[in-house]
Amino acid sequence: MGRMLRAFYGRKIALLGLFVIVLLVLSAVFAPLLVTFDPIEMNPAEKLASPNGKHWMGTDNFGRDIFSRVVYGARTSLVGSAGVVLFSLVLGVLIGVSSGYFKRVEPYLMRLIDVLMAFPSLLMALVLVSILGRGMVNVIIAVGITYLTRTTRIVYGLTLKLREEPYIEAAVSSGVKQRWIILRHILPNMMSPIIVQATFTFAFSLLDMASLDFLGLGIPPSVPSWGNMLSEGRMYLTRAPWLLLFPGACIVLTVLSFNLAGDVLRDQLDPHFRRDIEGV
């Protein structure tokens, strides 16, 4: 852990990314304490106000405070992305490890994943949301399935590689039960690539969910989310660019930060990269 922090410290730009992530998480957790206005309270008298001392990021076409909406939007986005990461990771590890370790189920499970992989991701998310309806859980499932296929592929490949390792053979010859081999040998040894995959899933699913929101097929418009704010603000692009600027900047910053942090994690968790960096 200490080594990890030092690695971040050595790469200033990644440290900045880490800082942004921490800031985002904190503001999402403490949103009610931070905001200056109720994010869904309308005030037609002050609509489309430019950023000023009272409304730090201005107001939108209903006179809602953009700063407060951006802070609450962080909540929506982070919960959504965390949901996608959890969904794709849990199911992906389950399907990937079963397929890789038990040859019998592989043809069925992996062909299903291959079929899912064949659909363009946004298109599939659109179809799923149309079927399931709007709402946070449905959006998580719709976006999650795309990342599920990738995670499963990675986990499947890792399992195939790990099950041939001599230390797995040694565990088999010691008489260790299969489920212990999976839980104590296979899973711990694939942790690093999975963590890295999770950070990238987090970043890209945030973008995907914003796209769904923008297309009007994501989170219901009553809930403040960065994608919804972009969608509502696009009509006022020339008159009130701050409607797009702040939520847009938040999306870019968040995705960038997670990617930067993910890069450092990947380098640190892969022993080969680590040796190169430390020059050992």
Place this chain on the structure above:
Amino acid sequence: MTDRLLEVRNLKKYFPVRSGVLQRISGYVKAVDGVSFSVRKGETLGLVGESGCGKSTTGRAILRLIPATAGEVLFEGRDLLALHGEPLRTARRSFQMVFQDPFASLDPRMTVSQIVGEPLSAHGMTVSERERNDRVAVMLEEVGLDLSCLHRYAFEFSGGQRQRIGIARALILNPSLVVADEPVSALDVSIQAQVINLLADLRERLSLTYLFVAHDLSVVKHISDRVAVMYLGKIVEIASKNDLFSDPLHPYTQALLSAAPVPIPGAKKQRTILRGDVPSPLNPPSGCNFHPRCPRAMPQCAERVPEPRERRAGHTVACHLYD
């Protein structure tokens, strides 16, 4: 015979070779092709042969780490090849393996106490964490590692120390048979002797039986009571160590022994140089596998497969020369 701990009868392991788009089986690599031998309680049988002759595959098939194609493996009178699932898993505590690669055979995410203690937990042989740690500590002492190692990771150790950890893991269940698959070939020469002596030591103290797979003749000569020589999936000669090294009968054994270096500088010795390469086990020669390279091949060698016969007391050889 009751003193036979392990008896292998006509063991075969064929690997299918698939080719083409449809992955049809186009042939078999006969890695182990009808191997029979027995190991008495308390003795060490060395299994030697050059790379690819099937000696490691034989060891793995006996321990059920890979499925055998045919044959019988009688261990304490029970056919191991007939065991499956849970009975096989519980039976494993009596036969263990020491692996060739001390680097890859220890889980990099586990500490020494976890690695060595794992077999105990797997067989439910200890009740508490403390009892487990105590037994691990005793075992580590047996293999010459000190207790400060307990909570360190395997990658913090040298090759020789790692192999000691591997030996501790294999012996903690108190098995009667240990298959050592080239246990020292990955180690520095200076360390090899230490590990070999440790294995010999433990054999006496814990009354173990070894099947010792190796390609290094001097190592095998040092530790074995009897030696079996393999060539291309078959055993060509089995004899007591002294008989085999002083009076090898099979031409292949003779060539193998003459190729071993002699530790006397300038010593003149008669060498039998074999021509050609080992034939592919995918398409082995007719008759005796060795006949295309044999300096004493006769016409019948290309036609009939020589059966292993006991030519002298305790000295079995598969060669037409002695018909």
